[in-house]
Amino acid sequence: MSRQDQTPVGVLFTNLGSPDDTSTPAVRRYLREFLSDSRVIDLNRAVWLPLLYGVILTFRPRKSAEAYRTVWMDEGSPLIIYARRQVAGIQAKLDAQLETPVVVALGMRYGNPSIEAGLEELHAAGCKKVLVFPAYPQYSATTVATTFDKVSEVLEDWPEPPRLRQINRYRQDSGYIGALANSVREHWEAHGRADKLVMSFHGIPKRYVKQGDPYPRDCGETARLLAAELGLGRNDYKVCFQSRFGREPWLQPYLDETMKAWGKSDDIHTVDVMCPGFSSDCxxxxxxxxxENREYFEDNGGEALRYIPALNDRDDHIEMFTRLIREELAGWV
Structure with a gap:
C-alpha cells in the first residue's frame, strides 16, 4: 500500500495561546476566555465572574496590551510563531522518518488557532486516530487537564469522534533535559557563567497543590535532573516561581522577591535565568x-540579569518532540 492510500494518523499539538493582536479588545477577548476557565481560577463562579467582568476585564486588558506590544514580533505573537515553527519541524521529521502518513495540527487552549480548529483540520485530513500533545513539560490541572477538557468538549457533539491517545508530561525525558542543558552551555560559552542560575517556573496557588496538583513535584524533578546534567551543586542554582495573580499564597520562592533581594546582595553580581516549563517564549x-525581573535585579544593585531563551524551535527540541510522538504512536504507525 502506498503512502497516499494509507489512512493518516493525527497529532494535535497544543499550547496555552495568545491574543490575536496587541489591541485592547483582542487582549480582552483572550483574557475573558482564559480567566473564565474554572481550572485556572477555581473560585466560586458567583464571586469570581462579577469580579472578572466588573473590574478585571475593564482595567487589566489595557495594561496587558501594552506589555504584549513590548514582545510582539513582526510575524505576530512569539508563542504562536514558535509553535507554528515547532509544528512545521515535527511534520518534516515525521514525514522523513515514517511510512504511515501523520498530520500535525496546531491548537491553542485559548485564542486562535483554537483546539476546535485543530481537530477539524485533522478530521478534514481523514484522521481516525489522534494523539493530543500539550507542550507542557510538567503536569498541572491548570494547563494539561484543561486542554484535555477542551478536547472532550469539542468532540462530545461529533457523530464519530476519533480514537484518542495523549501525552500529559515529559518532565524527565532525557532529550528534554539534554536540550535544556545544551541551551545553558551555549549561553555560558557566549556570555560566560553567572554567579547563579535560576530555573523559573510558572506558579500556581498553593491551594491547588493541597488539592492534589503534582505540578511542584514535576518542577523539582526537572530542576534536579538538569542540575545533575550540568554538574551543578545545590548552591549554584535556585528554583523560583513567577507570574502570581491575586492575593492568595502561590508556590514559593517568588522570583520577583528573590531578584530584588539578590540585587542588594554583596555576593551575587550576575544571574542567568531560564524558564524550563515554557516550550516557547511568550x-x-x-x-x-x-x-521586568531584570529591572528588579539591576535597579536594586545587581550587575546583570541575562535571560536564556526557551527551547523554541531548536533542532534538539524538535527532535525530542518527534521522538516522543513516535513512541506514543507505536502500534498506530
Whole structure:
C-alpha cells in the first residue's frame, strides 16, 4: 500500500495561546476566555465572574496590551510563531522518518488557532486516530487537564469522534533535559557563567497543590535532573516561581522577591535565568523575565540579569518532540 492510500494518523499539538493582536479588545477577548476557565481560577463562579467582568476585564486588558506590544514580533505573537515553527519541524521529521502518513495540527487552549480548529483540520485530513500533545513539560490541572477538557468538549457533539491517545508530561525525558542543558552551555560559552542560575517556573496557588496538583513535584524533578546534567551543586542554582495573580499564597520562592533581594546582595553580581516549563517564549518569559525581573535585579544593585531563551524551535527540541510522538504512536504507525 502506498503512502497516499494509507489512512493518516493525527497529532494535535497544543499550547496555552495568545491574543490575536496587541489591541485592547483582542487582549480582552483572550483574557475573558482564559480567566473564565474554572481550572485556572477555581473560585466560586458567583464571586469570581462579577469580579472578572466588573473590574478585571475593564482595567487589566489595557495594561496587558501594552506589555504584549513590548514582545510582539513582526510575524505576530512569539508563542504562536514558535509553535507554528515547532509544528512545521515535527511534520518534516515525521514525514522523513515514517511510512504511515501523520498530520500535525496546531491548537491553542485559548485564542486562535483554537483546539476546535485543530481537530477539524485533522478530521478534514481523514484522521481516525489522534494523539493530543500539550507542550507542557510538567503536569498541572491548570494547563494539561484543561486542554484535555477542551478536547472532550469539542468532540462530545461529533457523530464519530476519533480514537484518542495523549501525552500529559515529559518532565524527565532525557532529550528534554539534554536540550535544556545544551541551551545553558551555549549561553555560558557566549556570555560566560553567572554567579547563579535560576530555573523559573510558572506558579500556581498553593491551594491547588493541597488539592492534589503534582505540578511542584514535576518542577523539582526537572530542576534536579538538569542540575545533575550540568554538574551543578545545590548552591549554584535556585528554583523560583513567577507570574502570581491575586492575593492568595502561590508556590514559593517568588522570583520577583528573590531578584530584588539578590540585587542588594554583596555576593551575587550576575544571574542567568531560564524558564524550563515554557516550550516557547511568550509574554511571561520575554516581558516578565527579560524586562521586568531584570529591572528588579539591576535597579536594586545587581550587575546583570541575562535571560536564556526557551527551547523554541531548536533542532534538539524538535527532535525530542518527534521522538516522543513516535513512541506514543507505536502500534498506530
Amino acid at each position: 509574554l511571561e518569559t520575554l516581558e516578565e523575565i527579560k524586562e
